[in-house]
Amino acid sequence: MRRYIFSRLVQLVxxxxxxxxxxxxxxxxxxxxxxxxxxxxxxxxxxxxKAAKRAELGLDQxxxxxxxxxxxxxxxxxxGKSFISGKPVFxxxxxxxPATIELMLAAILLTVFVATPLGILAAVNQNKPLDFFIRALxxxxxxxPNFFVALLLIYFLALQLNLxxxxxxxxxxxxxxxxxxxxxxxTRQIRAxxxxxxxxxxxxxxxxxxxxxxAILTRRVLYSALVVIVTLLALSIGSLLGGTAIVETIFMxxxxxxxxxxxxxxxxxxxxQAYVVWMAAIYVLINLAxxxxxxxxxxxxxDE
Numbered sequence: 001m002r003r004y005i006f007s008r009l010v011q012l013v014x015x016x017x018x019x020x021x022x023x024x025x026x027x028x029x030x031x032x033x034x035x036x037x038x039x040x041x042x043x044x045x046x047x048x049x050k051a052a053k054r055a056e057l058g059l060d061q062x063x064x065x066x067x068x069x070x071x072x073x074x075x076x077x078x079x080g081k082s083f084i085s086g087k088p089v090f091x092x093x094x095x096x097x098p099a100t101i102e103l104m105l106a107a108i109l110l111t112v113f114v115a116t117p118l119g120i121l122a123a124v125n126q127n128k129p130l131d132f133f134i135r136a137l138x139x140x141x142x143x144x145p146n147f148f149v150a151l152l153l154i155y156f157l158a159l160q161l162n163l164x165x166x167x168x169x170x171x172x173x174x175x176x177x178x179x180x181x182x183x184x185x186x187t188r189q190i191r192a193x194x195x196x197x198x199x200x201x202x203x204x205x206x207x208x209x210x211x212x213x214x215a216i217l218t219r220r221v222l223y224s225a226l227v228v229i230v231t232l233l234a235l236s237i238g239s240l241l242g243g244t245a246i247v248e249t250i251f252m253x254x255x256x257x258x259x260x261x262x263x264x265x266x267x268x269x270x271x272x273q274a275y276v277v278w279m280a281a282i283y284v285l286i287n288l289a290x291x292x293x294x295x296x297x298x299x300x301x302x303d304e
Contacts, residue, residue: 005292012284016277023276024067027269034083034267035059057083070273079277080270082263089274093256100255103248104240106175107182108233115183116229119190120217126195134187141184150177150250166251174251178244182236189232193225234290238283 035053039045054060058069073080079089122134144152153173158166164173197203198221206216245257252258256275263271 005288008288008291012288015284016280019280020071020273020277021067024070024273025063027267027272028063028066034269037267038084070270074277079274082268082271084263084266084268089270092259092271093274093278096254096256096259099253100241100248100257102171103174103178103244103253103255104237106171107178107240108236110175110179111182111186111236112229112233114179115186116190118183119187120194120222122187122191123194123198124213124217131191135191138184138187141180142188144181146177146181146244147246147250149180150174150247153177154250171253174244174247174253177247177251178240182232186229186232189228190225193228194221197221197224230290230293234286238286241282241286 034057035050038053039050051060058066061069070080077090079093081088082092085092118134118138122131125131150173153176154166157163157173164170166173194217202220203216206220207213245261247253248255248257249261256278259271260275262268263275
């Protein structure tokens with residue numbers, strides 16, 4: 001197992017380097033730069049002042065030198081400073097990350113506790129009215145983009161019913177927005193897996209031995225469905241830890257997603273590049289963790 005983990009980590013290094021190189025290159029070919037944004041509100045600024053600022057930020061150097069300097073800083077733990085605020089990038093991330101983690105945990109908990117029983121109920125009641133109703137709900141939830149769900153929740157829960165504030169430090173509405181679309185996907189996947197497991201010979205054997213349907217579902221079928229649930233969780237955690245930019249921006253939730261949107265608008269290259277590295281690292285590490293968890297849940301996977 002140690003050799004497997006080491007080999008996977010070694011394989012991930014060129015992937016991360018490729019992602020950072022491509023992103024760095026794309027930012028260099030942008031139509032304008034951070035200096036233009038810095039002085040955008042300052043009125044007329046001479047080109048000499050802008051050139052001095054570019055030299056101060058290292059933007060006047062060749063592309064490969066800029067990339068090498070940045071990469072060397074990342075390896076030594078220095079991700080640079082924000083072009084706009086002047087604060088260290090790592091410090092900015094440390095300030096924004098707790099809000100994103102809070103939103104991620106709330107959305108995941110809502111999704112799992114709602115989608116799992118709904119998926120099982122739909123499978124157990126296959127082709128019955130309850131199954132059709134749950135499938136219709138999941139279809140609608142899966143069809144609506146997050147920004148539209150957010151606007152609906154704002155209209156009904158905040159404006160019409162006055163139950164929750166539109167923006168602020170209340171995590172309920174942004175978490176509910178994310179949970180609706182994720183829950184719809186989870187419900188459909190869990191239903192499909194449970195249906196497949198219910199058709200397996202071991203379920204027929206368990207029924208013949210007198211096991212109750214509840215025992216079969218909880219002790220056998222649900223355990224077999226954990227691999228699919230783990231896959232969905234890994235993908236969801238990866239995207240949520242990266243920050244859901246649209247939802248965070250709509251609800252003014254001060255996480256890394258909103259930070260990334262602000263950085264893109266202001267051409268704050270160090271923050272953008274650090275965000276890309278964060279996203280890439282989160283996805284590859286969580287996928288690795290999910291792969292290891294598969295082997296623990298089902299040792300047969302490691303023998304294939």
